Amino acid sequence: MHAATDVLLRRFRDGVGEIVPLVSLWAHGSLGAGDYQPGHSDLDLIAVVETPVTMEQWRRIKGLHRGLDLPLADLLHCSYLPLEELADPRVEHVTWAHEQIFRRPVTAVTRRELHTAPLVLHGPPPAELLPAVSDAVLADFVRTDLREFWLDKTRGRRRWLRDVWVDLGLLTVARASVTLREGRLITKREALDVLAGMGAPEAVLADVRARRYGTPRPVLSRFRRGRLTRAFVRSAIGKVLAEGPGET
Template sequence: MHAATERLLRHFLEGVQPAVPLVALWAHGSLAAGDYQEERSDLDLIAVLDTPATMDHWRRIKAVHRRIRLPLADRLHCSYLARQELEDLSAEHITWAFGQIFRRPVTAVTRRELHEGARVLYGPPPAELLPPVSDEELARFVRADLRDYWLVKAQERRRWLKDIWVDLGMVTVARATVTLREGRLINKREALDVLADLGAPEQVVADIRARRYGTPAPVLSRFRRGRLARAFVRSAIRRALA
């Protein structure tokens, strides 16, 4: 059991219910996929609202998140979708993440995750509200994400000195490759196993695994790790898109 996580989720639900016209609250990502690591994983949530958010709702959402003083609160991210916009894959929704509020779409991958195994925290399950994502829509998004985002980021050297870019870049490429090949989603633990089959540098994979699961970490400088990760990500993306 993850006591701190459960306490935070209960506290958040109690705070957000009176602040917005809440229809449903779902968790996706690691928390729903069975690969959640307390104090290491993010808490990825989706809130469905009965009406489009007003400026007053924006203020209330910010206040709810800023008032949370519990452990792990900085890892709680939530997107707020009006039920009238659920069919629009391109719509940008109010999102609280990384200590700030902004708008961004809820991707085809997230929508597929919700249908395949969301954890329902409040209201009806995704199948009763959220339109399904077709295999074609999923593959189209994954290809665009690799080509237009990750391949561009892989040209920049400095960002790959940071843990988050190495971890997320390597894992994302592995998960995307499986989705494009087999049409299914895998979690982060499975992605680390797939990386070995894709020819990823063993030391970099071990480095990521150590941060996520507390296994022994290899001796690897940030410069060498970043160079190896960036080179692998670029080559793996080109293979996946070929």
């Protein structure tokens, strides 16, 4: 593992264990799937705790995250799941992400990732604690996410000037298409290859690869990049949702 990442994860694991009754700590996403890019990839964590987070623990969790004065700490996100609530994907859990603390559910995609490509940092692995996600439930979540979240986000223009929306919009559509067609999850690196086959603008893909993997960056204004990405994502969502496989 990348040295600075390892130090951060160890520091966080030790710190969180002093605040909550920690059962397990898992990483998922790029870190679990082997596509982790230091400084670019988020550090997505799940902390399983014996009991629901109290208000005092909420305050201390916020202090822990804000006090991590280490490289990459701003990319570390963590949701806190009580043992008694592991089985229900609708429950919202205390979460630290993007420099904020709030509540949100742990999605079907994350739950499937935890079963297929986890990195266990402490305690029992996901397979021993977390109920599996069926292909039907996964497909239903993916289709709903495309239709109710991502399609709506293509109606505005300003957000598509930002790197994060360009990257997530493109990668989400590509990964969703494979999940609905084949019932499996793919990495972000694999998603870029899928996007090429879906007809995504070459200059935009080159821009994403450059920022994520350090390849040569094309000459492309953020306004043109945003316009191309928004148009492609909107069109691609329509095509993916119209496909038969994955219909629930």
